[in-house]
Amino acid sequence: MPLRRPTGPSRKGLLLPMTASPRPDHPRLRRTAGDRRAQLVQIGLELLPTTPVQELTIDEVARRAGISRSLLFHYFATKREYYTAVTRAAADMMWDHLLPPPGTPSEEQVTGMLDRYVGWVETFRETHLAFVRGAAGGDPWVSEVYEDTRSRLVEVALAALELSDDARRRQLLLAWFAFTEDLVGHWVQEPTMTRGELLDLLRDVLDRLTAGPSAPLRSQARGGPLQGGL
16 A cells, blocks of 8 residues: 655644545556556545545546446445555555554653553544544444454553453453543644643543552653643
């Protein structure tokens, strides 16, 4: 997948699809079925920064691919199948973006993932909001991808925090992910604190949920409670 890195400070390190070209393929270019499916999914990804997946129009995707609407349904039987493929590809792209780079110290992994997650939501705000709402609304093709992504993130968080894997900790991490999604989604639309304060708050809440009864919190280790409190 061709990717570029934006230069804006709020999207530092964020991988984005390259801008889609509205011109159709060269008429003599012949693609395999797999190549064509990949191309159509890529076009969907390229449109996501401005268009939630449920609002992608098949006519526009087909036009950018240089094929007819009916031919698109040769590669994807239904719109839902196409939307599911784009949603899963976007979730995989987010997953790759959030993963800590190899060699990152364990104490920096979660903070880095949080920073990259905020950048992701800043870039794909409407799409990410539609993704979360679709899962909450019980849409099966969104919920399956959403739950799989959350489960993988829990695995990474457990390893980064060096926590034992049990039902209680998984529940706490899932609750924290839900809180993080909601707060970051609102913050992106209406910032009520600085980016640094947001990241500190999210990390402190995580520490409160997962710390043992006698373990000091990060805010206490820094010399005092988080400004503004919870």
